[in-house]
Amino acid sequence: KLVKVLGNRRKIAGFLYGLVLVAIVAVPMILMISKVINSFHGLHEIINSIKEHHVPPLPEKISSLPYVGEKAQNMWNALEDDPKKATEMYGPQVKAFLQHMISAGGGIIGAALELIIGIIISAVVLTVGGNKVVEPLVKTLKTLTGEKQGMELVDASGRAIRGVAIGVMGTGLIAALLAWLGYAIAGIETAALLAAITFFLVVIQLGPALVVIPVVIYLAQSGQTGWAIFVGVYGLVVLMSVDNILKPILISRSGKLPVLVLFLGVVGGMTAWGFTGMFKGAIVMALFYTLIQGWIKEEKTQEAALLETK
Secondary structure: OHHHHOOOOHHHHHHHHHHHHHHHHHHHHHHHHHHHHHHHHHHHHHHHHHHHOOOOOOOHHHHOOOOHHHHHHHHHHHHHHOHHHHHHHHHHHHHHHHHHHHHHHHHHHHHHHHHHHHHHHHHHHHHHOHHHHHHHHHHHHHHHHOHHHHHHHHHHHHHHHHHHHHHHHHHHHHHHHHHHHHHHHOOOOOHHHHHHHHHHHHHOOOOOHHHHHHHHHHHHHOOOHHHHHHHHHHHHHHHHHHHHHHHHHHHHHHOOOOHHHHHHHHHHHHHHHOOOHHHHHHHHHHHHHHHHHHHHHHHHHHHHHHHHHO
16 A cells, blocks of 8 residues: 555655564664663662662652562661671572563563564565565475465465464554553553553463453552552453454454464464564464365365265
C-alpha cells in the first residue's frame, strides 16, 4: 500500500518502513538504557553519601512494598547500625542480584538488536521485491517435496509469521496498552513498567494474571481497597478477555493455523532460541504440521484409489 501511495517507488517505501520500525524498537531501548545508566549513577551517589556522611532513611515506597518491603527495611537497619558487617553479610547477595540484572539486560538488548537486524533485512527484501527473493526458496521446496506441497510449505511459513506477528505480538500490544490504562486510572506510578511486563508475559503465553494479582495484593495491603477491587475486576474482565478471547480470534484470522500448533511453536522457540525464537519455533511447527497433514491426505488418497481399483 505504501508503494502505491509513493507512486511505485519501492526504495523510498522500503526505507521509510525500515526507519519507522527501527525507531519503534530502538527508541524505547535507548530510553531504557538511559534510565538504567541514571539508576547506576544514583546508586553511586548513594554509596558516596554513605561513605561521607551516614546511611539515609529507606524511602517509604520501598519499605511499604508487600513481601520484600520488610526484608529491605531489615537490611537497611542493619546497614545503619553496622555498615561494615552489613556489607559483608549482604554483599554477595547484592552482587549476585546486580549480575543477574546485567545479564537480563544484556539479553533484552541482544533481542532488540536481532529485531533491528531483521527489520533492516526485511526492508531490503521489500525494496528488491518480496516475490523475487522468495523464488529460489519456492523452487527448492518444490524440488524437494513436490509441486503442490512445496507451495503449501511456503504458505505455511507465511501464515506462521503472520500468526505470531498479529496473533501473539498483536495481542500482547493490546493487552499492554489496556493494562497501562487500567493501572494509570488506579494511580499506580509504575503503570508503564507494569504494562511492559504484561506485554512480555502475554507474549510468552503466561498471561496478565501474574501482574494483576500482585498489584491487587499491594493495593489491598496499602489500604486502597476500592482500587484493589477495581484492578482485580479490570484484570479479570478486560485483560483476561484479551488473552483468552481476542488472541485465538486474531490467530485464526491471521494465520489460519491451529492455536495449539502456534502455542507450542512460540513457547518452544522462545525456550530454545530466546525472544525472537517465537518466530522460528512457529515456522518449524507450521512446516511440521503441514508435512504431516500432507502425508495423511496423500495416504487417504492412495487408500481411496486402491478401493476404487478393487
